Amino acid sequence: MAYNKHVVLAVQRDFEAKRRASEAKRAMRLEEVYALCPKIREIDEELRKVSFEIVGAISLGKEECALKIEQIKERNLALQKKRAELLVSLGLDASYTELEYECELCKDTGYVSGFLCKCYKEALSLKGYAHSGLAKLLEKQSFESFSFDYYKGEDRRVIEQNFEELLSFAKNFETDKRSFLLYGPTGLGKTHLSSAVARYLLDNGYDVVYESAQNVFADFERDRFRDRFDDEVELVSDKYLDCDLLILDDLGTEMVTQFSVSCLYNIINTRLNRGLPIIASTNLRSDEIRKIYHDRITSRLFGEFTIQQFSGQDIRRQKIIR
Ligand SMILES: [Zn+2]
Structure with a gap:
């Protein structure tokens, strides 16, 4: 923690x-x-x-x-x-x-007989939400607010399984070092469930960073031109390698370049070697992922990540129709 x-x-x-x-x-x-x-x-x-x-x-x-x-x-x-x-x-x-x-x-000291006060923990969670890039999403999205009503038949069975698996992952985060690849079309709960994991972990004192793949790679790109010999300069991209959980949203929507591919490889490699999980989500199908990324990336993604498929009818569209 x-x-x-x-x-x-x-x-x-x-x-x-x-x-x-x-x-x-x-x-x-x-x-x-x-x-x-x-x-x-x-x-x-x-x-x-x-x-x-x-x-x-x-x-x-x-x-x-x-x-x-x-x-x-x-x-x-x-x-x-x-x-x-x-x-x-x-x-x-x-x-x-x-x-x-x-x-x-705690008389605003943040401590009650040596332990963190409730108010201090809440303040840490709220700041954590903001810092994670999730402040807006976390206002609504949690495990408690997830609804299975929009899923039918086999889709429902699958989403229930995904839900249970991610909830168990969040609850056992200290020992469960799995990484996840969430894939399927938009509007089927990938963002909701990954935000729910983030919220649960932030509330329990973990450092979570949530960012779109596109922005992550842009940060690495910017850091390339910073003064790497100045110890005082903290690289923005360090947080993607150091945080307890990285949620990499919308993988595949970035402009795929040699640089972005090497970034992705660096992130996956560094984090998995350090035992730091990733939840990556993508709207791409598995054959599309294989086509876009290098073998050395896809072999880690499909070999070492727990794969979750999201299927069904776009929830946002269902909500509009109802
Ligand atoms: Zn207090």
Whole structure:
């Protein structure tokens, strides 16, 4: 499990910004309140002194210390009470100058007793969606929202099998290192199911990248002309080789050139050697794939990928007709 480092950094920055904004807001409110009622400033100074007295009390004998702390507590409570009353008398809420948190559980730190807070995981998922290139698709497409109603007879049996296989793959991602080739005409659920896998994995902290083959190859092409000797420059195309799961959409629609073919070979070879799965989808038939790509690519695709066929009546068209 490896959250993408850009995603983690971005979320960390968001949380820091959240805390800073909350502290700035509190400072502003304090100034406002002090101006309205100088007595509250005095109380706050008093409260600060009281907290120092606690430190002093620790050096006393056990019984004396307990007694002293009891006294300090009482004074503290009395001061707090007075402070709250003053705020209310100004027509403000008693908690007006408290720090406000979006998440009370972790107080916007992102952690609860050393573990990632729910809010932090959600933020990572959302950033992950955006980073994966899937933000729009993931709003709707999940395993839960997949409908078998549009498939009939043998098509339905096949789609149910594809669904189960991909769901099991997502659930067992840590150990299941299969790659998939999804093929068949458009509008039969290839994108929906591959997005569902992506969403499931992003929600569980994996780094998923979803991109059309055409854009992937374009990124590699651009990176060719970057300064490869500058360590500071991070190649855009690295993510296609490094992410936990690569979803390569619409294979075969790119302009097939010697460069794109060698790119594809590089991606497949590098990822499979590293045990990093790929889900590739294509509208091409298997004979068309064989015609377009090299033997060394097709032998890996058909030899090492789990092949899933998608067949039936275009769902988008069915939805329009209904
Ligand atoms: Zn939280």
